[in-house]
């Protein structure tokens with residue numbers, strides 16, 4: 387069956403002599419793995435439209451019971467070459483791509499996820515804060531997968547959590563229960579990680595704000611570090627496997 391959709395290239399590998407093996411996240415068909423035959427030839431009909439991170443118009447042949455589809459035609463909508471030319475942006479882009487690749491298992495489509503990824507790439511391209519854009523992406527991504535961390539009430543006793551009531555060390559984030567725990571309920575999950583009140587507020591803010599407002603946010607280095615490690619461990623619990631691109635990313639942040 388011939389399928390036509392917008393798509394974003396999230397992984398790209400060489401395949402045999404002249405071809406490419408690609409993973410796309412598409413607007414209408416979710417994640418699609420496909421071979422582009424002859425894509426590495428000098429006069430490839432695909433031109434540069436299959437480079438990593440490219441937003442493109444894609445036509446592919448789908449066979450229901452096959453994991454690998456065949457790319458038929460493609461045309462660039464937005465090349466995002468700025469993301470391939472800068473090591474930091476490249477690292478963050480690979481990480482987001484891998485989150486989508488690992489986190490989305492089946493063929494379920496999500497236009498919201500497509501828009502989230504495309505929106506994040508636009509911010510990367512336009513020089514927005516890479517780190518906060520990534521944290522925003524992680525939180526929204528968890529929500530779209532059905533794992534939104536619940537941060538307004540204690541996930542055990544349902545008591546409302548007012549962040550200013552607590553001092554550092556009193557609140558925890560439980561991966562398995564899916565949200566914040568008040569001091570009375572710590573023992574409900576012994577593996578819950580500490581969560582400072584400012585980190586809790588920032589996560590709540592990121593869950594409700596809009597991509598375009600991210601550039602106005604001022605966040606201290608210490609809070610950035612905390613948010614990063616809290617979200618990494620939360621994501622790791624859900625993905626069950628550490629993304630390989632995380633090591634690449636950490637190395638390039640030095």
Ligand SMILES: [Zn+2]
Nearest residue numbers: 540543568571
């Ligand atoms: Zn509680």
